[in-house]
Amino acid sequence: MSHPSVVPSELIERRILLIRGQKVMLDQDLATLYGVPTKRLKEQVRRNLKRFPPDFMFELSDEEFAALRSHFATSKIRRGGTRYRPYAFTEQGVAMLSSVLNSDRAIEVNIAIMRAFVRLREILATHKDLARKLEELEKKYDKQFAIVFEAIRQLMTPPEPPPKRRIGFGVEEPKVAYSVRRKV
Numbered sequence: 001m002s003h004p005s006v007v008p009s010e011l012i013e014r015r016i017l018l019i020r021g022q023k024v025m026l027d028q029d030l031a032t033l034y035g036v037p038t039k040r041l042k043e044q045v046r047r048n049l050k051r052f053p054p055d056f057m058f059e060l061s062d063e064e065f066a067a068l069r070s071h072f073a074t075s076k077i078r079r080g081g082t083r084y085r086p087y088a089f090t091e092q093g094v095a096m097l098s099s100v101l102n103s104d105r106a107i108e109v110n111i112a113i114m115r116a117f118v119r120l121r122e123i124l125a126t127h128k129d130l131a132r133k134l135e136e137l138e139k140k141y142d143k144q145f146a147i148v149f150e151a152i153r154q155l156m157t158p159p160e161p162p163p164k165r166r167i168g169f170g171v172e173e174p175k176v177a178y179s180v181r182r183k184v
Contacts, residue, residue, distance in 0.1 A: 056093035
C-alpha cells in the first residue's frame with residue numbers, strides 16, 4: 001500500500017547511514033527534509049536534551065566526522081563547510097524530533113521517515129528469510145543442484161562497487177635501466 005508523502009522514500013533511504021552499527025540519519029539531512037536550517041534543528045535539540053538519550057542521538061567523533069567528510073567529499077572548514085560535528089539520530093531519535101519540531105511539515109516528514117525505516121527493516125528480514133530457505137533447500141536436495149544454489153547465492157550478494165577512476169593526468173617516469181659492472 002502506497003502512502004502519499006511530502007518526501008519520496010527513495011530520497012530518505014539514501015540518507016540513512018550505518019554508523020556504530022546503527023541505522024542513523026544526520027542532522028543536516030534531517031534539517032533539509034524538514035525544511036529548516038541545521039542550526040535551528042540543533043538548537044531545538046539542545047533545548048530538549050533530556051528527550052535524546054545516547055541510544056536516540058549521538059554526536060559523531062572527530063574520526064567519524066573526518067571519515068564522513070572524506071567519503072562524501074564535503075568542503076573544508078576554511079572554505080565554508082560544516083564547522084561542527086553532526087548529530088546522528090537513530091530511528092527513535094527521529095521519532096522524538098517530531099515532538100521538538102512542531103510544524104505540519106515536520107510531522108509529515110517524520111511519518112515518511114518512519115515508513116522508510118520500517119521498509120528497510122522489512123527488506124533486511126526478507127533477505128535473511130530467503131537465505132535461510134535457500135539453505136534448507138540445499139540440504140534437502142542432492143549435489144546436482146549445487147550449481148543452481150551457488151548461482152542464486154551470487155545473485156543475492158550485492159555487487160561490489162566499481163573501482164574509482166583516478167582524476168587528473170598521470171605522469172609516467174621514464175624507466176632507466178642501471179647496470180653495475182664489476183672490475184676484475
